[in-house]
Amino acid sequence: MMIEQNRILKDLCSYRTGGAAEFYAAVQTDDELAEALAFAAEKGLEITILGGGYNVLISDKGVSGIVINTAGLNCHTTVNGTEVYAGAGIMIDDLAEMTAQAGLCGMEDMSGIPGTVGGAVRMNAGAFATEIKDIAVCVDMMDWDGRRYRVQNADAGFGYRRADGLKGVVTGAMFRLKQGEPEAIKVRRAEILAKRDEKQPLDFPSCGSVFKRPEGNYAGTLIEKCGLKGFRIGGAVVSEKHANFILNVDNAASDDIYSLILHVQDTVEKETGIRLEREVRFIGF
Numbered sequence: 680m681m682i683e684q685n686r687i688l689k690d691l692c693s694y695r696t697g698g699a700a701e702f703y704a705a706v707q708t709d710d711e712l713a714e715a716l717a718f719a720a721e722k723g724l725e726i727t728i729l730g731g732g733y734n735v736l737i738s739d740k741g742v743s744g745i746v747i748n749t750a751g752l753n754c755h756t757t758v759n760g761t762e763v764y765a766g767a768g769i770m771i772d773d774l775a776e777m778t779a780q781a782g783l784c785g786m787e788d789m790s791g792i793p794g795t796v797g798g799a800v801r802m803n804a805g806a807f808a809t810e811i812k813d814i815a816v817c818v819d820m821m822d823w824d825g826r827r828y829r830v831q832n833a834d835a836g837f838g839y840r841r842a843d844g845l846k847g848v849v850t851g852a853m854f855r856l857k858q859g860e861p862e863a864i865k866v867r868r869a870e871i872l873a874k875r876d877e878k879q880p881l882d883f884p885s886c887g888s889v890f891k892r893p894e895g896n897y898a899g900t901l902i903e904k905c906g907l908k909g910f911r912i913g914g915a916v917v918s919e920k921h922a923n924f925i926l927n928v929d930n931a932a933s934d935d936i937y938s939l940i941l942h943v944q945d946t947v948e949k950e951t952g953i954r955l956e957r958e959v960r961f962i963g964f
């Protein structure tokens with residue numbers, strides 16, 4: 680495993696913005712991960728974990744310390760009856776497709792969510808009626824000192840787009856699905872993919888939904904009500920198609936996106952009294 684210095688991160692996140700990592704390691708095995716963590720400990724570096732980069736905004740100033748990329752970590756899956764084990768680097772949509780083909784149901788709603796198993800577990804990602812917490816049996820982790828441990832679902836601290844009980848790096852997860860009728864599963868998956876295509880602005884770089892759904896409301900509805908659709912700062916704009924998406928339409932800087940996020944939060948709070956909570960994770964700010 681190579682540890683790089685001043686590694687540009689733009690190409691590793693869906694917004695295609697941001698600066699460089701002071702140190703950077705792309706790890707493929709638990710041993711490489713342990714090695715990268717030991718390097719960080721030895722040098723006293725702050726650690727940032729990056730998966731597929733689909734839910735992050737990376738500062739234009741870059742990231743101090745070490746960025747450990749787990750998008751290639753343990754990229755294997757095993758199926759044992761209705762139990763499916765997937766390494767952290769497996770893409771969630773690939774897993775949804777693979778399980779659909781195997782006649783296992785439970786992941787159809789997650790079709791089309793971009794990102795890795797590691798990121799999805801850490802975020803408790805979900806769509807339509809299913810979140811990771813509904814199908815995860817246990818999560819394999821490595822703590823910051825390089826020790827492996829396993830967390831059962833009930834101890835993962837799963838909540839809306841969070842899993843606060845997971846301390847360290849997700850290295851893999853076990854999911855329990857159900858035996859289903861392959862054709863029906865494929866139809867449901869195709870429906871979900873079509874719905875996402877219809878509702879989401881997928882032509883420009885984004886992080887998906889910027890804000891979490893506030894209790895009893897929708898972030899997109901509130902943003903739209905405040906007249907913010909189409910509002911622009913630099914190369915960043917609030918999507919006309921889905922107001923909870925902020926798009927990089929013209930070589931935006933992370934600063935443009937950051938400023939627009941704050942503007943939306945402040946405006947919505949002023950007009951409605953509701954402070955929207957971010958779903959996107961800031962890195963290096």
Ligand SMILES: Cc1cc2nc3c(=O)[nH]c(=O)nc-3n(C[C@H](O)[C@H](O)[C@H](O)COP(=O)(O)OP(=O)(O)OC[C@H]3O[C@@H](n4cnc5c(N)ncnc54)[C@H](O)[C@@H]3O)c2cc1C
Nearest residue numbers: 730731732733734793794795797798799804805849886887
């Ligand atoms: C077009 C679009 C549509 C989207 N739709 C949805 C949706 O429907 N539902 C949904 O929930 N999300 C959605 N998202 C957001 C994103 O897909 C999810 O949050 C996804 O789970 C992020 O995975 P990732 O691997 O890219 O994680 P990253 O973005 O790389 O990281 C996200 C967080 O997880 C942490 N992390 C990543 N990997 C690990 C690991 N191995 N161990 C520990 N921590 C880790 C990171 O430190 C960071 O805090 C969408 C994003 C886009 C761009």
